[in-house]
Amino acid sequence: MKILYIDQYYSNRRGNSGTRSHEFARRWVQGGHEVTIVTTASAYSHLAGQRRWLRRSVDDGISVWSLRIPYAQSMGYARRIWSFASFMVVSTVMGLLVPKPDVVFASSTPLTVGVTGAIVAWLRTRPFVFEVRDLWPRAPIELGAIRNRFIIAILEAVERWIYRRAVAINALSPGMAAGVVETGVDPARVSVISNACDFDLRRDPVFQATDDRRTIVYAGALGPANDVADLLGIAAELKRRGRGDIEFVIAGEGSRERSIRERIRDDDLTQFRMTGSLSRAEVGELLANASLAVTCFAPLPVLATNSPNKFFDYLACGVPQITNSPGWLCQLLEESGAGAYWPWGDATAGADLVESLIDHPTRRAVMRRAASELANRFERGRLAGELFNVLRDATRAEVRGWSIAWQGLFDRACALVGLALLSPLLAAVTWKIRREDGGPAFYRPERIGLGGRTFRMWKFRTMVVNAEASGLGLNVESSDPRITRIGTWLRKWSLDELPQLINVVTGDMRLVGPRPALPAHAERYTPEQRERLRVRPGLTGWAQVNGRNSLSWTKNLELDVWYARRRSFRLDLAILMRTLGVVIRREGLYENDAGLGDDFNRFSTSVHDPVTKDREKLP
Numbered sequence: 019m020k021i022l023y024i025d026q027y028y029s030n031r032r033g034n035s036g037t038r039s040h041e042f043a044r045r046w047v048q049g050g051h052e053v054t055i056v057t058t059a060s061a062y063s064h065l066a067g068q069r070r071w072l073r074r075s076v077d078d079g080i081s082v083w084s085l086r087i088p089y090a091q092s093m094g095y096a097r098r099i100w101s102f103a104s105f106m107v108v109s110t111v112m113g114l115l116v117p118k119p120d121v122v123f124a125s126s127t128p129l130t131v132g133v134t135g136a137i138v139a140w141l142r143t144r145p146f147v148f149e150v151r152d153l154w155p156r157a158p159i160e161l162g163a164i165r166n167r168f169i170i171a172i173l174e175a176v177e178r179w180i181y182r183r184a185v186a187i188n189a190l191s192p193g194m195a196a197g198v199v200e201t202g203v204d205p206a207r208v209s210v211i212s213n214a215c216d217f218d219l220r221r222d223p224v225f226q227a228t229d230d231r232r233t234i235v236y237a238g239a240l241g242p243a244n245d246v247a248d249l250l251g252i253a254a255e256l257k258r259r260g261r262g263d264i265e266f267v268i269a270g271e272g273s274r275e276r277s278i279r280e281r282i283r284d285d286d287l288t289q290f291r292m293t294g295s296l297s298r299a300e301v302g303e304l305l306a307n308a309s310l311a312v313t314c315f316a317p318l319p320v321l322a323t324n325s326p327n328k329f330f331d332y333l334a335c336g337v338p339q340i341t342n343s344p345g346w347l348c349q350l351l352e353e354s355g356a357g358a359y360w361p362w363g364d365a366t367a368g369a370d371l372v373e374s375l376i377d378h379p380t381r382r383a384v385m386r387r388a389a390s391e392l393a394n395r396f397e398r399g400r401l402a403g404e405l406f407n408v409l410r411d412a413t414r415a416e417v418r419g420w421s422i423a424w425q426g427l428f429d430r431a432c433a434l435v436g437l438a439l440l441s442p443l444l445a446a447v448t449w450k451i452r453r454e455d456g457g458p459a460f461y462r463p464e465r466i467g468l469g470g471r472t473f474r475m476w477k478f479r480t481m482v483v484n485a486e487a488s489g490l491g492l493n494v495e496s497s498d499p500r501i502t503r504i505g506t507w508l509r510k511w512s513l514d515e516l517p518q519l520i521n522v523v524t525g526d527m528r529l530v531g532p533r534p535a536l537p538a539h540a541e542r543y544t545p546e547q548r549e550r551l552r553v554r555p556g557l558t559g560w561a562q563v564n565g566r567n568s569l570s571w572t573k574n575l576e577l578d579v580w581y582a583r584r585r586s587f588r589l590d591l592a593i594l595m596r597t598l599g600v601v602i603r604r605e606g607l608y609e610n611d612a613g614l615g616d617d618f619n620r621f622s623t624s625v626h627d628p629v630t631k632d633r634e635k636l637p
Contacts, residue, residue, distance in 0.1 A: 019051045019410060019413070020053075020117065020120045021043075021046065021052065021053045021123055021409060022123065022144075023039055023053055023123050023125070024109060024123065024125070024135050025039040026060070026102075026105050027063065028055050028065075029060075029064050030064050030077055031298045032064035033062055033064035033065070034295035034297055036327040037298060038125070038151075039055060041216060041398050042401075042405060043055060044078040044079065045398070045399060045402040045403075047079035047080055055083065056113060057082065057083070057085070058089060058101075058105055059073070059085070059086055060090070061090035063084075070086065071086050072085055072086070073086075081116075083112050083116060087104050087108065089101045091241055091271065092275070093273075102130045103130065105131070105134075106134050110133075110137050113134060113142075114138060114142065118142055121144060121145050121147060121409050121410075122139040122142070122144050122146045123146075124136075124146070125148075129154040129173065129176065132176075135184075136184070145186075145413055146183055146185060146412075147186045147188065147408060147409055148180055148181070148184040149188045149189075150190065150194050150198055151325070152324070153320050154177065155170065155177060156320045157321070160318045160319065160320045161316070161318065181201055184207070185207070186207050186209065186408050186411065186415075187209070188208075188211050189209070190324075191324065192323075193345055193346055195210045197323060209404075212330075213325050213327050213329070214401045215334035215393040215397055216298075217397070219302035219331060220306070220336060221306035232263055232265060232309055232376055233264075234264065234267070234309060234312060234372065235267045235310070235312070236267070237270060237296065237301050237328050238270050239271075241274055243315060243321055244272070245315060245316040245317075246268065246274065246314060247277075247281065248363065249266070251368070252368035253266055254285050254287065255366060255369040256289075257286075259369065262288070264289060266287075267292075267293065268291070269292075269294070269300075270295055278292075279292065305331065305332065310375055310376070311337045311340075312340055313328060313341040313343060314362075321343065322343055323345055326347075330393070333356065333393035334393050336386045336387075336390040338382050340357055340358050340368075340371055340372070341357065341359055341360075342359070342361065342362040343359075344361075350392065354389075355384065355388040358371055414548075415552050424587075425528070425590070429522050430522060430523055433519040433522035433523045433529070437519050437520070440516060443513075443516075444517070447459075447478060451478060451502070455483070455502065457479060457483040460479060461478070462475065462477070463477070464537060466537055466551065467534060467551075467554060468551065468552075468554045473534075475526075475534050477514055477517055477518065478517060480501055480502060480504075480508050480514045481501050482502060485500040511604075512601050515557055518557050525554075526554070527554055527557065528554045528555070528557075529556055529594065530558060530559060530589075531553050531555045531556025531559055531585075532550045532553065532556065532559050533562065535555070539571070543575070547575045550578035552582045558594065558597040559578065559593065560589075561574045561577040562593075563593055563596040563597055565577075565605075566600065
């Protein structure tokens, strides 16, 4: 499979950033797939310092297209916005120049990468999968970075637009998934595949009951969302208690770095050491000598949904950790025994917690084991496989691109013209059916369409009222006495299907596609057979011009899947031309032996059961 991966912050382990995209992509490449990443040479990437405006390179088998668009957390909001907007525009162009993929995968933040992914997927007629690594714009709104109501409304509209365009959405935590669903997204389209643990970061796998280390590590960004000042409050309280033996190490940088350094200087927190940003390999070395690790956030509801890389790096290295986040992370730590929680802003409670752990190495050893066991749930290779399955499944869905949109408009226009030209014939047939037995002119069975959604199909009634409750039930033979006189003529020339032009106008069907599925049949489809639901059903299709009802249902579905995988406007035109000959020659009007020998026609419920009503056999 060919994957186009859009991530503004891509980096391998030589950089000072999260490596989620690299770790997943290299595993997919090892599995025989092709991955192209469009990214920037940000200040934290191993690509930092890139001189060329565009550079193409190969990284562990991954094709990387990197743009010289600066980004650093120390930037002000205006410069960040310029960086996001620049990447959105240029990466969209790059997405149209790279080799055509099978799926487009965009991983936020920022939210603007979703715009790139959606546009590229639409123009290249490929499925789009979006990954939510932070809830945008909810996070900057709660942080106070965005206050203008007009801008907020625009960003929220963009967020909903991206979600609508995505075939599937992956969120990094249950809280993020809930935030996505709150915008109106079908939960069935949302998966939860979090950040992951890389066990090769670990440098000290031995659990020591006599561990006398007294080093507490925070390895992450220093921005307003992280609120490392809460950790400084604990350090100040420990200093007041005379615990100068406990060392704090902060590894990272960001917009709050200067204020943190000033606070350390003003409060004379000599037990603090700041290393600046480190590569992941260096973080592994640092954690090997850590007694405890810290994950902290500002007290905002949206931040309780976070799934930070540092949390999983701590687990991978078997380091017990403490957190002030009352959300998903706290639940994981407390349920597993791998860590503990202190309330935000409560320096006394935080200092008590630190002392209780620092002074009890045996307790920390137990927590180390629990951390390693919890890490197994988030092993990188397993999660890479789960995310790949999301991308693979997305390729089985119908995609909306400029060519599909054009075909949809073409189908609707043809259907409207057809209804207008055939209106005298349709009116005459309606009158004739009503006159023959006084029953309704139309039969409106429930059918399964695009993506498994149900709709009511329009069709002229060709059999007596309640025909499914008598005779062969759901099966129909050529001399079936339940077929009315006008019905015999309509079936002979396939005119009973003409009202489905209404379904084409409403968008439930197309002129060409697999015939609408019976609910009882769709329930029994294999995963491969369900691929026929990737495209909208049609008035005619590949199976209809290659045997029609004379085929077994298994063969019929096989041909439908073939069409779903190869559909094109040229193929549709060929099918429409061949359909005319099939109708004139009256080929395959009825199944062999009325289809009684076909396993797909053996329903588990009685034909007299009201549940089976409307399951008339397709003519």
